[in-house]
Amino acid sequence: MTQGRISANSISVFANMNIFIQLLINGLIAGSIYALVASGFSLIYSTNRFMHFAHGGTITVSAYILLTFFKLAGLNFYLSAILTVISAGILGYLMHAVLYMPLRKRGSSGAILLIASVGLMILLENLMLMIYGADVKSLKFIKIAKGMEIWGAIITPLQLVIIISSVVLLIGMAFFVKKSKLGSTMRAVADNPELAEISGISTSKIQGMSFVIGSAIAGFAAILIGLEQNIEPTMGLSLIIKGFTGAIIGGVTSLPGSIVGSYLLGLVENFGIWYLPSGYKDAISFVLLFVFLLWRPTGIFGINKGIKK
Amino acid sequence: MLTGYLYNILIFSGIYAILTVSLNMAVGFTGLLNLGHVAFFGIGAYTSTLLTMNGVPYIVSLIVAGLVSSVFGVILMYAVRKLKGDYLALATLGFSFVVYSVMLNWSSLTRGPLGIPGIPKPELFGWTINTTSEYLVFTLIVATVSIYIINRITTSRYGKLLEAVRDDEVGLSVYGKPIFSLKVRSLAISAFFAGIAGSLFAHHITFIDPSSFYINDLVLLLTIVLVGGLANNKGVIIATVIIMLIPEALRFVDMPSSILGPARQMIYAIVLIGILLFKPRGLFGRIDLE
Numbered sequence: 001m002t003q004g005r006i007s008a009n010s011i012s013v014f015a016n017m018n019i020f021i022q023l024l025i026n027g028l029i030a031g032s033i034y035a036l037v038a039s040g041f042s043l044i045y046s047t048n049r050f051m052h053f054a055h056g057g058t059i060t061v062s063a064y065i066l067l068t069f070f071k072l073a074g075l076n077f078y079l080s081a082i083l084t085v086i087s088a089g090i091l092g093y094l095m096h097a098v099l100y101m102p103l104r105k106r107g108s109s110g111a112i113l114l115i116a117s118v119g120l121m122i123l124l125e126n127l128m129l130m131i132y133g134a135d136v137k138s139l140k141f142i143k144i145a146k147g148m149e150i151w152g153a154i155i156t157p158l159q160l161v162i163i164i165s166s167v168v169l170l171i172g173m174a175f176f177v178k179k180s181k182l183g184s185t186m187r188a189v190a191d192n193p194e195l196a197e198i199s200g201i202s203t204s205k206i207q208g209m210s211f212v213i214g215s216a217i218a219g220f221a222a223i224l225i226g227l228e229q230n231i232e233p234t235m236g237l238s239l240i241i242k243g244f245t246g247a248i249i250g251g252v253t254s255l256p257g258s259i260v261g262s263y264l265l266g267l268v269e270n271f272g273i274w275y276l277p278s279g280y281k282d283a284i285s286f287v288l289l290f291v292f293l294l295w296r297p298t299g300i301f302g303i304n305k306g307i308k309k
Numbered sequence: 310m311l312t313g314y315l316y317n318i319l320i321f322s323g324i325y326a327i328l329t330v331s332l333n334m335a336v337g338f339t340g341l342l343n344l345g346h347v348a349f350f351g352i353g354a355y356t357s358t359l360l361t362m363n364g365v366p367y368i369v370s371l372i373v374a375g376l377v378s379s380v381f382g383v384i385l386m387y388a389v390r391k392l393k394g395d396y397l398a399l400a401t402l403g404f405s406f407v408v409y410s411v412m413l414n415w416s417s418l419t420r421g422p423l424g425i426p427g428i429p430k431p432e433l434f435g436w437t438i439n440t441t442s443e444y445l446v447f448t449l450i451v452a453t454v455s456i457y458i459i460n461r462i463t464t465s466r467y468g469k470l471l472e473a474v475r476d477d478e479v480g481l482s483v484y485g486k487p488i489f490s491l492k493v494r495s496l497a498i499s500a501f502f503a504g505i506a507g508s509l510f511a512h513h514i515t516f517i518d519p520s521s522f523y524i525n526d527l528v529l530l531l532t533i534v535l536v537g538g539l540a541n542n543k544g545v546i547i548a549t550v551i552i553m554l555i556p557e558a559l560r561f562v563d564m565p566s567s568i569l570g571p572a573r574q575m576i577y578a579i580v581l582i583g584i585l586l587f588k589p590r591g592l593f594g595r596i597d598l599e
Contacts (some may be wrong), residue, residue, distance in 0.1 A: 112589070287405060
């Protein structure tokens with residue numbers, strides 16, 4: 001009698017354990033994608049000091065560029081992927097040179113740059129909608145593989161690749177910002193643009209460089225998302241909202257902060273649907289974004305670089 | 310056929326004129342860069358729809374739609390009271406996202422992405438507004454009254470106080486003026502009329518879904534206000550008509566509707582970016598966007 005009850009309990013504990021690990025893995029996959037989006041966004045924010053909302057547009061356009069090279073032009077996938085990352089970098093630079101630089105020269109505030117960026121986002125989204133149509137496209141590069149089982153949770157090889165490659169890229173980027181010459185110059189511009197300018201650093205050049213690097217990372221993110229999910233014109237908007245929610249949670253001016261914030265967001269979102277219907281996944285991140293903006297705009301790490309005066 | 314088409318454009322112009330003039334009151338006059346105006350528009354549309362479909366008389370629904378939006382305006386202003394500049398803009402944009410996802414997910418109330426079809430035409434004191442021409446008359450009356458009220462407020466002494474909030478908060482506080490309460494009232498009034506516009510919109514097209522109250526429409530509203538010029542009601546009304554008419558020219562070019570929709574949005578976005586780049590004061594603006 002007593003024994004029966006104990007075993008029934010332990011089964012339910014086991015089932016919960018499996019759900020727990022599955023949600024943990026799903027959270028890590030989502031977090032990896034968000035972290036890629038957020039790290040590029042945060043790199044651009046830290047040197048440029050404005051919210052580059054059209055970063056989501058870069059992702060959408062990159063995904064369609066990959067689709068064009070790989071499916072329509074019939075190129076080799078890895079070549080297409082490299083071309084996509086390069087095009088994303090060029091696109092980022094163009095945004096900086098054609099739109100943001102002239103606006104900055106007029107002395108536009110961060111709020112104006114944000115509005116321009118929202119306009120640019122809508123422009124890119126609708127351009128893709130016009131060229132490729134509203135229907136969902138798929139790369140179909142990787143055949144749907146049977147998932148592996150890890151402690152009762154399912155993960156596909158592609159998802160494993162997503163997590164590993166994101167982590168490698170993010171660690172590489174953290175090293176780049178911390179150790180390389182260009183990285184430390186970027187940090188100098190982020191810390192104090194006027195002082196950097198006086199010390200002979202060309203601020204606008206460094207700002208342009210962060211656009212190139214940040215957007216190239218967005219291009220890389222677009223490849224992973226294109227493989228894992230479908231490609232559609234609206235994909236960039238939801239991703240940038242996730243990306244900058246992650247960045248704001250961790251502290252937008254700090255690269256490690258925004259990476260940690262993004263993984264937290266991925267986990268909170270996925271564990272949230274344990275209690276809420278899965279439709280509320282997006283709502284969770286919107287609410288988090290709103291709450292953090294209101295009560296802790298410097299993020300959980302409280303990194304304050306010019307956010308509050 | 311052609312008159313019906315023309316009437317439709319005019320009805321939309323009327324609805325958008327209320328929306329943009331009320332947005333201008335917050336952004337242009339009071340200097341609150343509010344990117345949550347579409348959310349108030351949506352809240353008004355859903356409130357009015359749900360009330361009339363549950364048997365509440367139209368005139369009551371219309372007013373309550375405005376009031377509910379207004380209450381959300383007060384709540385939003387209380388929430389963002391410490392933020393300024395791009396953080397204020399981002400938080401209000403976040404508010405739009407939150408409201409959008411609630412509309413999308415609270416299916417038992419809003420039917421989620423399916424939207425609500427079959428919204429009844431308004432009935433006022435026994436007069437059912439059925440035809441497009443009647444609806445045009447009704448819209449123009451509501452729009453005229455709304456814009457008249459907003460214009461009276463913004464040109465009055467009170468309006469000068471709002472402009473002082475925008476130009477010099479510290480200076481104004483020296484005179485002992487309640488800055489925060491001025492901001493709250495300004496956003497509440499602005500949101501009230503956005504709610505009224507939402508009601509007009511819902512009962513005109515008789516179908517609403519969350520996608521009508523999202524970032525695409527936000528870009529349209531910002532474009533109109535910036536083209537017309539901040540803190541200039543007349544300019545904004547003229548800009549509304551111009552911006553509503555521009556994409557109509559596309560209709561006469563032979564284009565499939567799958568291209569027409571995106572093309573229209575692209576025009577709005579290009580006009581928005583162009584005005585920020587080349588003529589930040591708009592056509593008739595008096596002040597710069599901070």
